[in-house]
Amino acid sequence: MISATCYPTSNLYFLQVWTIQTHLLESLKDEDEVIRDMAERMMVKFDKYWDEYSIVLAFGAILDPRMKLETLGYCFEKIDPLTWEAKLEKIKEKLYKLFSEYCSKNDTSNPLKRKHSDMHMSTTSSSIDSIKSNALHVSHITF
Secondary structure: OOOOOOOOOHHHHHHHHHHHHHHHHHHOOOOOHHHHHHHHHHHHHHHHHHOOHHHHHHHHHHOOOOOOHHHHHHHHHHHOOOOHHHHHHHHHHHHHHHHHHHHHHHOOOOOOOOOOOOOOOOOOHHHHHHHHHHHHHHHOOOO
């Protein structure tokens, strides 16, 4: 849970907000009408304030050594299986643009200044499984 007394760092917010969203989405399908109605009202508020949370919070999550783009893809796919790839691609583009901007402002002779298409990240299947396991662990936190 996000709390003013804990002061979590930005890399933790993405999974916390994602967990809240997944719980709300599950509650929309609950057989209890009271729960469904409450979840619908809460989802309206969630969408109002957190509609674009993924872009801002994803950067903090990506920079966390325990969580990478594959984890974001997993989280997005759980929320919306139809558009998760487009959301992930949008975040990649913005991240690469931010990185290019950083390189151009900090060192004009930097050899790291490449097009984002030249950049690629590889992850072994065992580390992807570990990432998914961590995401599932966070999704079981109750609030």
